[in-house]
Amino acid sequence: MELERNVDFCLNAEAPETARELLVRPDKALQRLPVFRDLHLEGDILEGCLTTTIALLGEVSFPFRARFCFSGETAELHPLESAGGDLHAELAGKARVEGERVCYRASVRLRAHLPEGEKWGGRAFKKMAEAAFARVLERTLTNLDRSESAGLLD
DSSP, rough: OOOEEEEEEEEEEHHHHHHHHHOOOHHHHHTTTTTEEEEEEEEEEEEEEEEEEEEETEEEEEEEEEEEEETTEEEEEOOOOOSSSSSSEEEEEEEOOOOOTTEEEEEEEEEEEOOOSHHHHHHHHHHHHHHHHHHHHHHHHHHHTTTTTTTTTO
């Protein structure tokens, strides 16, 4: 199962200089959003997890890796191959400073592999799980897209 969404959001900073610092440190900037965890930037590689809570499963993490490129007044993330596994994310996008904010235009792709059920009950459970999973992920990505207007970033 795969879900892709384009999201636009801005992070508020105290001053243009602080916004520029957030632009060059995506690990520090994105950690302000509750859906990102375990972010770290080593050299030009950003790694972390996009997380969400799914009923019956609890918190689910989608690990991702991306190459970070900074040039002048913009920064970019380019997705890299993940370590694999049944759950992973791809994160790509561009960011720029707009006054006292860093604004992102990003693409997030979440992938989940759910095993096939052997009997009709297992197959039915898989279909229900996929539908619930897709609703929760869609809601998570929609919340990310609306996070600034909800006041989560101040």
